[in-house]
Amino acid sequence: MSSAERRQGTRGWVVGRAAGAPVVVTPSWLLTAVVLTAVFAPTIGARAPGLGALTWVVAGAFVVMLFVSVFVHELAHGFVARARGQVVREFALTLWGGHTAFGGVAPTPATSALVAVVGPLANVVIAAACWAGAQALPSSSLLGMLLYAGAVTNGFVALFNLVPGLPLDGGRVLEALVWRVTGDRHAGTVAAGWVGRFVAVGVLVWALALPLLEGTRPSLVTVGWAGLVGAFLWSGASGAVREGRQGRVLDLVTVESVGLPATVVPAGASLADADRARSTAGVDDVVLVSPEGHPEAYVDRAAAAGVPSEQRASTPVAAVAVVLPAGAVVDGTLRGAELVGAVGHATRLSPVMAVVTDGRVTALVRATDVVAALRHVGPGASARS
Numbered sequence: 001m002s003s004a005e006r007r008q009g010t011r012g013w014v015v016g017r018a019a020g021a022p023v024v025v026t027p028s029w030l031l032t033a034v035v036l037t038a039v040f041a042p043t044i045g046a047r048a049p050g051l052g053a054l055t056w057v058v059a060g061a062f063v064v065m066l067f068v069s070v071f072v073h074e075l076a077h078g079f080v081a082r083a084r085g086q087v088v089r090e091f092a093l094t095l096w097g098g099h100t101a102f103g104g105v106a107p108t109p110a111t112s113a114l115v116a117v118v119g120p121l122a123n124v125v126i127a128a129a130c131w132a133g134a135q136a137l138p139s140s141s142l143l144g145m146l147l148y149a150g151a152v153t154n155g156f157v158a159l160f161n162l163v164p165g166l167p168l169d170g171g172r173v174l175e176a177l178v179w180r181v182t183g184d185r186h187a188g189t190v191a192a193g194w195v196g197r198f199v200a201v202g203v204l205v206w207a208l209a210l211p212l213l214e215g216t217r218p219s220l221v222t223v224g225w226a227g228l229v230g231a232f233l234w235s236g237a238s239g240a241v242r243e244g245r246q247g248r249v250l251d252l253v254t255v256e257s258v259g260l261p262a263t264v265v266p267a268g269a270s271l272a273d274a275d276r277a278r279s280t281a282g283v284d285d286v287v288l289v290s291p292e293g294h295p296e297a298y299v300d301r302a303a304a305a306g307v308p309s310e311q312r313a314s315t316p317v318a319a320v321a322v323v324l325p326a327g328a329v330v331d332g333t334l335r336g337a338e339l340v341g342a343v344g345h346a347t348r349l350s351p352v353m354a355v356v357t358d359g360r361v362t363a364l365v366r367a368t369d370v371v372a373a374l375r376h377v378g379p380g381a382s383a384r385s
Helices: 027-047 054-083 109-135 142-161 169-182 185-213 220-251 271-281 301-305 336-347 367-384
Strands: 013-018 021-025 088-094 097-102 259-266 285-289 295-299 321-323 329-331 352-357 360-366
Touching (some): 027 054, 027 088, 054 088, 054 109, 109 142, 169 185, 185 220, 220 336, 259 271, 271 285, 285 360, 295 301, 295 352, 336 367, 360 367
Parallel strands (some): 259 285
Antiparallel strands (some): 259 360, 285 295
16 A cells, blocks of 8 residues: 555555556545444444444444445446546545546547446446345345345445436436537536536435425434535536536637647758748748658747848758757647647647647647637636536
């Protein structure tokens, strides 16, 4: 078990790896395990009064079984996502159960829906297995009681996660459906986020209204748990709505909107050669490329302008060029959040990067231009959301 203090992602203890990603247990998970053990112990004691101190052991075993189910749920997400081409960043067991983090969004609505639905399906399989095992044992036995409880809780987890509102898995399915129908991923995210907000309010209303309709007073414990769950759902749903709106803003960022077209010359060319190439292409930027076509440097306009015309034919273009480090390249087919992320990664190497489309250098992107574009489109786009 190693500390995760120095790694990016959820803070906690890395206890293993699955699907190429770390499995992280957070300190909050330990708190949840203790609280749930204390909550379940009285019920187990009432069902099996002869256990004595073993009541706490059985309650702890049930909590462990519950979190194993959560872990299997998350593994199902991760392995299917990896099989569909997504990068899995981590599996984490947290205060609210667990989550799986990915390196990027699903490429298609079908992938998004499939990755989402396999988690609850895994719980359905566990519920069925526990139920079958419970039927084969006396209902009064400890193992039979644990298996029955496992069947009920896994069934509940599956059904609850299929509720069609973000951040639940059913919300991802709804998001994918709207995305498929409209062709707009962000419209799906916003729609599923709003449904998630209604679900969050509905959880608390249910905890308050159901006892009143039955002629009893609401339980303080039930209302408290409903409030916590509702707050968690509201926070996740609101985050999804913001994410969808921000995604629309980022979609306005394209290579065409932030980059400047460029032409290329061999690294051994003269400045006069670069002038002719620039004039022929009708562009201002020139990129020096290797014999294989890889970008190696770009012409510094100010330095090039300072070379007298009579010396340009004898001046190597490399003398007025700025080296592009290996990796200072952006895929020209990217747009939106993926383009901004790629620029952010390349900026660690250079403030200027070459745009490569279908193996050819087509433009230069400067990080300052991307920042300026985001500032320009942000307020107006947000207002339209």
